[in-house]
Amino acid sequence: xxxxxxxxxxxxxxxxxxxxxxxxxxxxxxxxxxxxxxxxxxxxxxxxxxxxxxxxxxxxxxxxxxxxxxxxxxxxxxxxxxxxxxxxxxxxxxxxxxxxxxxxxxxxxxxxxxxxxxxxxxxxxxxxxxxxxxxxxxxxxxxxxxxxxxxxxxxxxxxxxxxxxxxxxxxxxxxxxxxxxxxxxxxxxxxxxxxxxxxxxxxxxxxxxxxxxxxxxxxxxxxxxxxxxxxxxxxxxxxxxxxxxxxxxxxxxxxxxxxxxxxxxxxxxxxxxxxxxxxxxxxxxxxxxxxxxxxxxxxxxxxxxxxxxxxxxxxxxxxxxxxxxxxx
Numbered sequence: 455x456x457x458x459x460x461x462x463x464x465x466x467x468x469x470x471x472x473x474x475x476x477x478x479x480x481x482x483x484x485x486x487x488x489x490x491x492x493x494x495x496x497x498x499x500x501x502x503x504x505x506x507x508x509x510x511x512x513x514x515x516x517x518x519x520x521x522x523x524x525x526x527x528x529x530x531x532x533x534x535x536x537x538x539x540x541x542x543x544x545x546x547x548x549x550x551x552x553x554x555x556x557x558x559x560x561x562x563x564x565x566x567x568x569x570x571x572x573x574x575x576x577x578x579x580x581x582x583x584x585x586x587x588x589x590x591x592x593x594x595x596x597x598x599x600x601x602x603x604x605x606x607x608x609x610x611x612x613x614x615x616x617x618x619x620x621x622x623x624x625x626x627x628x629x630x631x632x633x634x635x636x637x638x639x640x641x642x643x644x645x646x647x648x649x650x651x652x653x654x655x656x657x658x659x660x661x662x663x664x665x666x667x668x669x670x671x672x673x674x675x676x677x678x679x680x681x682x683x684x685x686x687x688x689x690x691x692x693x694x695x696x697x698x699x700x701x702x703x704x705x706x707x708x709x710x711x712x713x714x715x716x717x718x719x720x721x722x723x724x725x726x727x728x729x730x731x732x733x734x735x736x737x738x739x740x741x742x743x744x745x746x747x748x749x750x751x752x753x754x755x756x757x758x759x760x761x762x763x764x765x766x767x768x769x770x771x772x773x774x775x776x777x778x779x780x781x782x
Contacts, residue, residue: 468513476510477543479503483519484540485613487529541631541752544614548754567596568758571607571619574699575676576745579720579773580620584765595758603674611748617759619748622675635747637770642679642741644734645715645722647708657734659687667695668704668715679741680716
C-alpha cells in the first residue's frame, strides 16, 4: 500500500509557496513604513499590497508587521519575526538583483552604486576628503549621501536602503543585525564667531548661557550630552535655544551673530581650520562620543564599500593625528 502523503512542515510549506512578489512587497512595506507609499513604489493598488502582505503572513504562520491604528495606512514597525524575515528577504533580493546584473547584456561597464548615511555632526569632517579620493579611485561609481539623525540612519541601514552608515552606537534594539567599528571619538565644544566677546575675556558655560544658543534637536546624542554637561554644572538649557540638525545653518548663524553653538567638534572642524569660527575655552568633560562605521552583518561585501571603508579609516587616522599634534 502507498503511504499517505505527510503534511508539509511549516518551514517547508513556506519555502515551497513563497514568491518573489511576497518578498518585494514585504521589503517595500518595511522600508517605507506606509502601505500606500509602498504600493506606489511597486506600482500596485493598496488592496493588492495588503492582500500580498496578508498572504505572506499566512505562509509564515505569524504576524510580520505591526499595523497602525484603524483608519491609518501607516506601519508602526516589524514584529520580531518580521525583523528576522527582513534580513533574509534582503539577502534573497540582493542576490537576485546581482545575478540579473551579471547575466544581462549591458553597453559598457555596469554602474556601481554606493549609498552612504552620515550624521550631520560627523559628515563635514570625515566625508569631503574621503569622497573626493573615492571618486578619483572609482570614477564610474554612483554615490548617494544621506544625512539624518542616528535612529533614522540605522533603520534605513537595517532595511537595506543604505550600504554603510558613519554614525554612533545606539540602543541594543536598534543594533540588532548591525556591526560597529570605532573610527574616533570627539568631544562636545562651544563654538563662536571670531571676535566674540567671550573669546576676549575668557569663558565659562555659565557665561555662554547669557548668549543665544544653538543646539541639536531632542533625542540626539549631542543634545543629551549638552543637557548632561549643563546639569553637572548646576545649569539648565534655556527654553529658547535654537534647535537644528542642519550644520550649515548653525555655522552660518553663529558666524553672523553672537550666538554660541554647542556641537561635536567634527561638525565645526572645517570652519575652525579656516578661522571663520573659534572654539571657546570651556571644558566639556565626559562628552567624548565614539563615532564609527556601521554595517549590516549579513550584507554582501562590495569593492566600492570596501574602498570607502579603507578611505574612512585613513581619514579618521589623519584627523586623530592632527588633534594630537595640536595638543602637543
